[in-house]
Amino acid sequence: MRISFRFLRRALSMSAVTLAFAATAFSLQADTRVTYKSASAGTAYYQMGVELSEAIRQGTDDDIVVTLEDSQGSVQNVMEVMARQGNYMFTAPSELVGQALANEGAFAERPNPRFQEIRGLFPIPSITMHFVLAGDAGVTDIAALDGKHLLIGRGTFGAREAARYLTLFGLDAKVKIADAAIENGPDALKSGKIDGFVTASSFPSPNVIETVASMPVTLISLSEEQIEQTGATRQTIPGGTYPGIDKDVDTTSLPVMAYTTTFMDDDTAYTLTKTFWERLDSMAEEAAWWGSITPGMLENMLGTLHPGALRYYLEAGIKVPEELR
Incomplete structure (x- = not known):
């Protein structure tokens, strides 16, 4: 069967248009998914997770969607770093992350090199x-x-x-x-x-x-x-x-902080951190506990900031302790 050059060119042209349309449609539907683990349902910190998830959604026009997962506590949140990949965000007291990094305390019997991949984002209410x-x-x-x-x-x-x-x-x-x-x-x-x-x-x-x-x-x-x-x-x-x-x-x-791991890309960490600080005042209007947050609370963070978060702080002129860089 012979196929004319004109027909082939038309078919390829139509295919290119179809692929371009499909790519555009996919980009419009695509978003970044973040799993957020904080506390058990019914607690104040779980409610904070609900409020933070909504603030991120609104602040990024649905570009970042945060899915809140029930948690049995901060030790579990840190332990899950061993198995989690992708965009995993969690809350934990700074001192608990310090113990994980040093293989001490709750992590003395279960040391894991993945704990060294933990990176900081921003403070949450203490x-x-x-x-x-x-x-x-x-x-x-x-x-x-x-x-x-x-x-x-x-x-x-x-x-x-x-x-x-x-x-x-x-x-x-x-x-x-x-x-x-x-x-x-x-x-x-x-x-x-x-x-x-x-x-x-x-x-x-x-x-x-x-x-x-x-x-x-x-x-x-x-x-x-x-x-x-x-x-x-x-x-x-x-x-x-x-x-x-x-x-x-x-x-x-x-002090309690929001952390992630090196599996999160720099742009996502940057946008999460930037959106958090930009939406903080509006969150405080809805729930007073957010009003306690100040940039100075970064001094209480243990570990290292995620490079994406650090980029935001430097752009915003926020003082960052040297040990977090």
Whole structure:
């Protein structure tokens, strides 16, 4: 069968048009997918994940789609670096990433070279210690815990820190500890079963908000010397964060960061970081805990910044600690 040159040329031309159309259609539908792992559903940090995912979607006009996955906690988030490829983003306290990089702590028995591929992106709200007492004093010092019946929870960062602080400041024998989960704190305080509770969360803390909605509370503020004794990161809860608490509350926190790995390409890391900071004010208008974020919190990050994130910070004129470069 003979095929004319004119027919062949027309067919090739039509094929080229078809391929060009298909390529254009694909580019219009294509987007970058990012898997984000933070905390278990129903927690404050999971809700932050929902808010961050939506902010990224809106800020990139759907060019980057973040899929939020349920997590059992920060250790799991870091452990999954061993198997994850592609655009994996997760949250974890800085000190936990430091342990993974050094094969210490929770990772001492499971060291893995993939941990060295972890790279930083940006800070998220810190886990902040709240010592909450019944009463309308507003702000008081830690001596007010003497003789109190306190709920600190069990098996959590907040419970461990609370117990450590009570021992550190000579109050462990002077405070009665309630045997209950921290989720029971607000109800137990409102019913008079306890005198106070300790919760570790971003601020405004859901537990404190729930409590102050029905009764006045007092928050413990630590002195500069006491904060230094704890060895933890200083954190100030601004006055007015909670009704009836008009003065600043000085306490401690555990810095939390968003991390990824070297599998994420530079452009994606750059766009995620740029969009986060550009959308931060609008996120804070919707949820007050985002208002606590400042560029200075990068000083609390351990590890190394992703090159794409570093590119944004340098372009934006944001000071970056030398050890993160």
